[in-house]
Amino acid sequence: MAKPIELEINSKRYQVQCDPETPLLSALRDELGLTGTKYGCGEGQCGACTVLIGGAPRRSCQISVSAAAAKPITTIEGLEKDGHLHPVQQAFLDAGAFQCAYCTSGMILSSVGLLSTNPNPTSAEIVQSLQGNICRCGTQPRIVDAVQQAAKSMQGHGR
Amino acid sequence: MNGSSVKFVPEPERYEFTAGPMHHFEIARRDFFKFLGAGIAVFVVAKDSFAKQETAPTKGFHPEELPQDISSWLHVGEDGKVTAFTGKVEIGQNIRTSLAQTVADELRVPFEAVTMVTADTALTPFDFGTVGSRSMPTMSPQLRRVASSARDLLVGAAAKEWNVAAEGLTAANGKVTDPASGRSLSYGELARGKTLAQNLPAEDPVTPPDQWTIAGKPIPKKDARSFVTGQHRYTPDIRRPGMLYGKVRRPPSFGATLTSYDAKAAQAMSGVTVVRDGDFVGAAASNERDASKALEAIHTEWKEIPQSSSKELFSDLKKNASAKSDERSRKTKGSVEEGLAAAAHRLDATYTVAFIAHAPLEPRAAVAEWSDGKLTVWTGSQRPFAVRDELADVFHVAESNVRVIVPDTGSAYGGKHTGDAALEAARLARAAGRPVQVVWTREEEFTWAYFRPAGVMEIKSGIAGDGTLTAWEFHNYNSGMSAIDMPYTVPNQHIQFHATQCPLRSGSYRGLAATANFFARESHMDELAHAAQMDSLEFRFKNLSDPRLRAVFEAAAKSFGWPRKKTQDGQGFGIAGGSEKGGYVATCVEVEVDRTSGAVRVVKMTTAFECGAIVNPDGLRHQVIGANIQGLGGALFEAIEFENGRITNPRFSRYRVPRFRDVPEIEAVLLNRKDLPSAGAGETPIMAVAPAIGNAIFQATGTRLRALPMVPNGLPSAKA
Numbered sequence: 120m121a122k123p124i125e126l127e128i129n130s131k132r133y134q135v136q137c138d139p140e141t142p143l144l145s146a147l148r149d150e151l152g153l154t155g156t157k158y159g160c161g162e163g164q165c166g167a168c169t170v171l172i173g174g175a176p177r178r179s180c181q182i183s184v185s186a187a188a189a190k191p192i193t194t195i196e197g198l199e200k201d202g203h204l205h206p207v208q209q210a211f212l213d214a215g216a217f218q219c220a221y222c223t224s225g226m227i228l229s230s231v232g233l234l235s236t237n238p239n240p241t242s243a244e245i246v247q248s249l250q251g252n253i254c255r256c257g258t259q260p261r262i263v264d265a266v267q268q269a270a271k272s273m274q275g276h277g278r
Numbered sequence: 279m280n281g282s283s284v285k286f287v288p289e290p291e292r293y294e295f296t297a298g299p300m301h302h303f304e305i306a307r308r309d310f311f312k313f314l315g316a317g318i319a320v321f322v323v324a325k326d327s328f329a330k331q332e333t334a335p336t337k338g339f340h341p342e343e344l345p346q347d348i349s350s351w352l353h354v355g356e357d358g359k360v361t362a363f364t365g366k367v368e369i370g371q372n373i374r375t376s377l378a379q380t381v382a383d384e385l386r387v388p389f390e391a392v393t394m395v396t397a398d399t400a401l402t403p404f405d406f407g408t409v410g411s412r413s414m415p416t417m418s419p420q421l422r423r424v425a426s427s428a429r430d431l432l433v434g435a436a437a438k439e440w441n442v443a444a445e446g447l448t449a450a451n452g453k454v455t456d457p458a459s460g461r462s463l464s465y466g467e468l469a470r471g472k473t474l475a476q477n478l479p480a481e482d483p484v485t486p487p488d489q490w491t492i493a494g495k496p497i498p499k500k501d502a503r504s505f506v507t508g509q510h511r512y513t514p515d516i517r518r519p520g521m522l523y524g525k526v527r528r529p530p531s532f533g534a535t536l537t538s539y540d541a542k543a544a545q546a547m548s549g550v551t552v553v554r555d556g557d558f559v560g561a562a563a564s565n566e567r568d569a570s571k572a573l574e575a576i577h578t579e580w581k582e583i584p585q586s587s588s589k590e591l592f593s594d595l596k597k598n599a600s601a602k603s604d605e606r607s608r609k610t611k612g613s614v615e616e617g618l619a620a621a622a623h624r625l626d627a628t629y630t631v632a633f634i635a636h637a638p639l640e641p642r643a644a645v646a647e648w649s650d651g652k653l654t655v656w657t658g659s660q661r662p663f664a665v666r667d668e669l670a671d672v673f674h675v676a677e678s679n680v681r682v683i684v685p686d687t688g689s690a691y692g693g694k695h696t697g698d699a700a701l702e703a704a705r706l707a708r709a710a711g712r713p714v715q716v717v718w719t720r721e722e723e724f725t726w727a728y729f730r731p732a733g734v735m736e737i738k739s740g741i742a743g744d745g746t747l748t749a750w751e752f753h754n755y756n757s758g759m760s761a762i763d764m765p766y767t768v769p770n771q772h773i774q775f776h777a778t779q780c781p782l783r784s785g786s787y788r789g790l791a792a793t794a795n796f797f798a799r800e801s802h803m804d805e806l807a808h809a810a811q812m813d814s815l816e817f818r819f820k821n822l823s824d825p826r827l828r829a830v831f832e833a834a835a836k837s838f839g840w841p842r843k844k845t846q847d848g849q850g851f852g853i854a855g856g857s858e859k860g861g862y863v864a865t866c867v868e869v870e871v872d873r874t875s876g877a878v879r880v881v882k883m884t885t886a887f888e889c890g891a892i893v894n895p896d897g898l899r900h901q902v903i904g905a906n907i908q909g910l911g912g913a914l915f916e917a918i919e920f921e922n923g924r925i926t927n928p929r930f931s932r933y934r935v936p937r938f939r940d941v942p943e944i945e946a947v948l949l950n951r952k953d954l955p956s957a958g959a960g961e962t963p964i965m966a967v968a969p970a971i972g973n974a975i976f977q978a979t980g981t982r983l984r985a986l987p988m989v990p991n992g993l994p995s996a997k998a
Contacts, residue, residue, distance in 0.1 A: 148515075159720065198507075219688045257904030
C-alpha cells in the first residue's frame with residue numbers, strides 16, 4: 120500500500136491513500152467526495168476540472184496528487200465563506216451565467232484565478248483567459264458579463 | 279386540449295425515435311398520499327400520453343388505482359407546499375423553472391412554493407421523452423389544467439367550510455378569500471386532514487397568457503445556488519455505499535466481434551469484478567484506476583469488418599441510397615419539368631453536411647444498484663422510461679422492478695436518448711453484487727455515442743424574370759425529413775427523402791435534419807436572389823406568404839439594419855430563416871474574412887425568434903443565444919472523421935467546438951405572441967445560423983460554400 124499523501128484543500132488537511140500518480144481530479148472526486156470539480160475530457164482541453172493550486176487555475180485532470188501536494192488547493196466547495204458566496208459565484212448567480220451548469224465550477228474557478236492577477240480585466244482579457252473552458256450550452260456572453268460584474272463588486276468590497 | 283394547437287405526430291424521421299407502448303403505473307392512490315402526506319391531489323388523464331392536445335376522456339378513477347394513462351399530477355400539502363410531477367428531464371433547458379412558473383401562475387401560489395419532481399420512473403407519470411421541443415407545448419398546458427383544477431378544489435373546500443357559493447370566492451397568493459366577509463384560508467389550511475383526489479374535469483379553462491402573473495417573467499433557474507456552489511449532484515457525482523467504478527473494454531472498431539478472451543490475470547487482482555457477456559467485456563473495482571488496470575490485464579482479440587471512411591462519405595451516401603421510396607418520404611405538386619421550362623433562370627446545386635457530435639460536457643454516465651432483484655439506476659438520459667424498459671428487457675425483470683432516476687443533467691442536445699451507460703453499469707453491478715458507476719471517457723463519448731447524421735441535399739430550381747419561384751425539386755439523402763418542406767410559395771415542387779446505408783450510428787441532434795435542410799434551402803434561396811439580382815430578403819418576401827415567418831424576417835432585419843453596406847474589405851452580410859416545430863426563426867450575420875490568412879470570423883449575429891406566448895423570456899434568451907453559439911460549430915468547423923470503423927478525432931483537442939473567442943456579438947429578438955400557444959424553443963433557433971453565415975461569406979468573398987462545416991481550415995480560396 121502506498122504511503123498516504125497529505126493535501127491541503129479549502130484550508131483543511133486531508134490524507135489520501137492512493138497511487139501518487141493518480142490525477143488530482145480522481146482523488147478529489149473519488150477519494151474525498153469533492154464532486155463539485157468535474158471530469159470533462161481528461162486531456163486539459165475543456166476546463167471543467169479547474170481548481171486553484173497556490174491560487175492559480177490548474178487542470179486537475181492533468182496534475183498528479185503528488186505534484187499537487189506542495190501547495191494549497193481550492194475547489195468550488197471552498198469558495199463559499201460562512202454562508203456567503205464568493206463574489207464570482209454571486210455574479211454567476213445574478214447573471215444566470217449557466218444553463219446545464221456542468222462547466223460552471225471550472226468557469227468560476229478560472230475566473231477567480233483571473234481576477235486574483237487582473238482585478239479589472241477587459242472583456243477581451245476575460246475571453247482570452249477563459250479560452251480553455253468549454254461551455255457547450257452557449258452561455259459565454261453571460262459568463263463574460265458575470266466576470267465583469269464580479270470584478271466590480273470585488274473592487275467595491277476590497278476583496 | 280387547445281383548439282389552435284396541431285396534434286403532434288412523430289415525424290417520419292429516420293433518426294427520431296418513435297413512441298413506445300403505454301405503460302402501467304404502479305403506485306396505488308392510497309400509496310400516493312402515504313408518500314406525500316395528506317392534501318389535495320389532481321391527476322390529468324389523457325388517452326395518449328405522448329400527444330395530449332386532445333381533450334381528456336371523461337373516464338373516472340378506479341376506486342383504488344390511478345389511471346394507467348395518467349400524464350401529470352400535482353399535490354397540495356398541509357403545509358401549503360405544492361409538488362408537481364412530470365416525466366420531463368432537466369438538461370439545462372430550464373424546464374424545471376418554466377414548468378414551475380406555469381404551475382405557480384395557474385394555482386395562484388408564489389413561485390417558491392412549487393417543487394417540480396422530474397424524471398423518476400417510480401414517482402412521475404410515463405413520458406415519452408424530453409425530445410422534439412415538446413415539453414412546453416404538451417406539458418405546460420397539462421400542468422395548467424391540473425393546477426386550475428386543484429385551485430377549483432381548494433376554492434370548493436373553502437366554500438364548503440364557510441357555507442357560501444364558490445363563485446364569489448377568489449384565489450390568490452396561496453389563499454382563498456371571501457371578499458364579502460374579508461376572511462381567508464391558506465391552501466395549507468384547506469388541505470389539512472384531507473385526502474382529496476380527483477381527475478381532471480373535461481374542460482377547465484386556464485389563464486390566458488395576457489393574464490399571466492408568474493409565467494411570462496424572467497424568473498431565475500430553480501436551485502441555481504446549488505450549481506454555483508458545486509453541490510448539485512449530476513450522475514457522475516453520485517456515490518452509493520460500497521459503490522465500485524466500472525470500465526468497459528471497447529472493440530477496436532465498429533461492428534468488431536470478440537474472438538478470443540483471457541481474463542485470468544485480471545480475475546487474480548483483489549477487489550476486481552470481471553464480466554464477459556457476449557461481446558461485452560468490463561471490469562469494476564473500488565477505484566477507477568484499479569478498474570482500468572484490470573481492464574488492461576484482460577486479453578481480447580477481435581474480428582473486424584471492412585468499413586468506409588469519411589473521405590468517401592458523400593459519394594457513398596448517394597451510391598447506397600435505397601431504390602425504394604415510400605409515400606411518406608416524397609411529395610409532388612404541379613410539374614417541376616414545366617416549372618423549369620417556364621423559368622428565366624435555372625439552378626442546380628448540391629449541399630452536404632458532415633457527421634457531428636453532441637459532445638455534452640457531462641459524458642454518458644450511470645450508477646446501477648441491485649437490491650432483492652430490483653434495479654435502481656441513476657443516469658443522464660432524455661428518455662428515462664425508455665431506459666427503464668430497455669433494462670427490464672435486457673435483464674429479464676419486470677418493469678415494475680426497475681427504477682430509473684434522472685438527476686438534472688449536464689446537457690444532451692438530443693444525444694442522450696439511449697441507455698448505453700445504464701446497461702453497462704447494471705451488467706457490472708449485477709456481477710459485482712454492489713452498486714457500480716460507469717462514466718464514459720471523452721473518447722468513448724466521441725466514439726460510442728451516436729452522431730447527427732451526415733447528408734447530401736440536391737436542389738433543382740427555377741425562377742421567372744421577376745424573381746417568382748417556378749420550380750423546386752429537393753432531394754435529401756440520409757439526414758432526414760425535418761423541415762424538408764418548402765416554406766416559400768412554389769407552384770411546381772417535388773420533395774423527396776432517400777434512405778441510404780449510413781456508415782455511423784446516428785440519432786437525434788438538436789433540430790434533427792432541419793439544420794441540413796435549412797442550410798441547403800436558405801443557401802439556395804440566396805443563390806437564386808443573386809441570379810435574380812435582387813436583395814436576398816426582398817427575394818424571400820416576393821415568394822413568401824406565411825405572416826409569422828415574414829414577421830421574424832422583418833424583426834431580424836430591422837434590428838440588424840438589413841440591408842447593410844460594406845464598410846471594409848472582407849466584410850459580408852447574410853440572412854436566412856424558416857419555421858419548424860411551431861417556432862419561427864430568422865438570423866442575420868456579419869462576417870469578416872481575412873483575405874491573407876483565409877480566417878473567417880463571425881462578427882455579429884441577430885436572431886429573431888417567435889414561439890407563441892413566452893413563458894420565461896430569460897430562459898428563452900438562453901435557448902436562442904445558446905443555439906446560435908452551438909450552431910456556429912457545425913456551420914464553421916465541427917466534423918467527425920472516421921476510417922476503418924474508427925473515429926479518428928475523438929477528443930476536444932482534435933474536434934473543435936465553439937470557444938469564447940469564436941463567440942460573436944449576439945442579439946436575440948424575441949417576439950411574444952400572447953395570442954398563440956407556447957411552442958418549444960430548444961431547437962429551432964439553431965437552424966438558420968449556418969446558411970446565414972454561408973450567405974455572408976459569399977457576399978464577402980464571392981465564394982459559395984455548399985458543405986458543412988464550411989471553413990474547418992479557413993477559406994482556401996481567400997488565400998491568394
